Amino acid sequence: MKFIVALCVVAAVLWIGGEILLGLVLNLGMTVSRIWAIAIIVLTCAFSVWKCPRE
Numbered sequence: 001m002k003f004i005v006a007l008c009v010v011a012a013v014l015w016i017g018g019e020i021l022l023g024l025v026l027n028l029g030m031t032v033s034r035i036w037a038i039a040i041i042v043l044t045c046a047f048s049v050w051k052c053p054r055e
Helices: 002-025 030-054
Strands: none
Touching: 002 030
16 A cells, blocks of 8 residues: 555656646647656556566
């Protein structure tokens, strides 16, 4: 249970940090923002599927 909560918190922090960087600092468009969101979701799910059976 700790792993899932920690993974969700880390994913949320990375997603929000990336959105701030992409949107405010680099001023990139919505397409890049959508790609970033999809990438974070896919990577979080892939890491969870890879790590959970090992524990």
